[in-house]
Amino acid sequence: MLIFDKNSCKREADMFKALGHPTRLWIVKQLADGQEHCVCEFVEAVGVQFATISQHLTILRQTGILTCEKRGQSVFYRLSCPCILDTLECLANGNAK
Amino acid sequence: MLIFDKNSCKREADMFKALGHPTRLWIVKQLADGQEHCVCEFVEAVGVQFATISQHLTILRQTGILTCEKRGQSVFYRLSCPCILDTLECLANGNAK
DNA sequence: ATGTTATATTGCTAAATAACAAAAAAAGAC
DNA sequence: GTCTTTTTTTGTTATTTAGCAATATAACAT
Numbered sequence: 257m258l259i260f261d262k263n264s265c266k267r268e269a270d271m272f273k274a275l276g277h278p279t280r281l282w283i284v285k286q287l288a289d290g291q292e293h294c295v296c297e298f299v300e301a302v303g304v305q306f307a308t309i310s311q312h313l314t315i316l317r318q319t320g321i322l323t324c325e326k327r328g329q330s331v332f333y334r335l336s337c338p339c340i341l342d343t344l345e346c347l348a349n350g351n352a353k
Numbered sequence: 354m355l356i357f358d359k360n361s362c363k364r365e366a367d368m369f370k371a372l373g374h375p376t377r378l379w380i381v382k383q384l385a386d387g388q389e390h391c392v393c394e395f396v397e398a399v400g401v402q403f404a405t406i407s408q409h410l411t412i413l414r415q416t417g418i419l420t421c422e423k424r425g426q427s428v429f430y431r432l433s434c435p436c437i438l439d440t441l442e443c444l445a446n447g448n449a450k
Numbered sequence: 451a452t453g454t455t456a457t458a459t460t461g462c463t464a465a466a467t468a469a470c471a472a473a474a475a476a477a478g479a480c
Numbered sequence: 481g482t483c484t485t486t487t488t489t490t491g492t493t494a495t496t497t498a499g500c501a502a503t504a505t506a507a508c509a510t
Contacts, residue, residue, distance in 0.1 A: 257398075258383055258390070258394055258395065258397070258398035259398055260376070260379055260398045260399045260400065261379075262376075262379075264379075265375040265376075265378045265379045265382070268378060268441075269372070269373050269375045269377075269378045270373070271373075272369045272370070272372040272373035273369070273370065273374070274373075275366065275369040275373075276366050276367070276368075276369035276370025276371075276373045277366055277370070277467095277468085278359050278362040278363050278366045279357070279359075279362075279468095280366075281362045281365060281369065282357055282359075282361075282362045285362070286355055294486090295487060295488095296485095296487090297355055298355065300355070301354075301355035301356055302357045303357065304469075304470090305469070305470055305471080306486080306487070306488090307469080307470070307471080307472090307487090307488075307489085307490095308468075308469055308470075309487095310487060310488055311468080311469085311489095312468095313487095313488095314488080314489095326476085326477085326486095326487090328477065328478070328486090329477050329478060329484095329485055329487080330477095330485095330487085331486075331487060331488090343440055344365075346436065346439040374497095374498085391456085392457065392458095393455095393456065393457090396456095401499075401500090402499070402501080403456080403457070403458090404457090404458080404460095404499080404500070404502090405499055405500075407457060407458055407459085408458090408459090408498080408499085409498095410457095410458095411458080411459095423506085423507090425456090425507070426454095426455055426456045426457085426506075426507050426508060427455095427456060427457085428456075428457060428458090
């Protein structure tokens with residue numbers, strides 16, 4: 257018999273949700289090589305308002321997917337844990353319809 | 354220099370989005386052992402309207418995560434590809450904050 | 451045929467999300 | 481100190497999503 261416990265899925269679901277937006281997923285992929293990039297690079301590439309990118313980055317930071325560091329006037333983002341890449345790879349390899 | 358191509362991320366992002374809801378993620382996990390379950394089992398466990406579960410299942414079906422088969426009056430759902438589990442495991446293992 | 455059971459679909463409303471514009475903060479240059 | 485640059489935060493609005501209720505569909509029982 258199946259028993260649903262919402263809490264047990266909430267945090268994980270939030271991580272999936274964070275990755276469930278084209279711009280955010282793309283950002284994560286850009287950081288896949290372990291390198292860091294600054295906010296302005298993303299803004300330039302995506303072609304959307306600074307505020308919008310900043311909000312996407314906040315979501316990725318809050319779910320623990322990214323971390324950031326401020327140096328000078330710029331903020332640099334990186335994957336907080338490279339293992340997120342395994343997840344991406346799993347999905348990319350296995351589940352193309 | 355980074356270049357954003359939205360289309361390249363759209364389908365993958367949709368899969369993440371589908372998994373980005375507690376109820377849907379839970380359903381996928383219940384199917385993780387490869388067994389199939391019928392809709393009414395999910396309804397009973399989650400404690401939500403039949404229509405609501407049906408809608409969640411539709412989303413999971415449309416993204417290709419689940420497939421279903423009708424037998425008699427019941428509809429049975431299963432993972433369309435067990436490899437989705439690797440993805441779940443990757444996330445569960447690696448990225449707990 | 452009618453009745454019943456299991457799912458799906460449609461219409462509706464409330465809540466969440468995405469994007470922008472404008473204002474606020476933080477750091478460096480002067 | 482003021483000015484500029486980079487980023488975040490705070491409205492605001494349009495779109496999307498989540499859930500329910502009601503209706504429709506499909507299969508079986510009678």
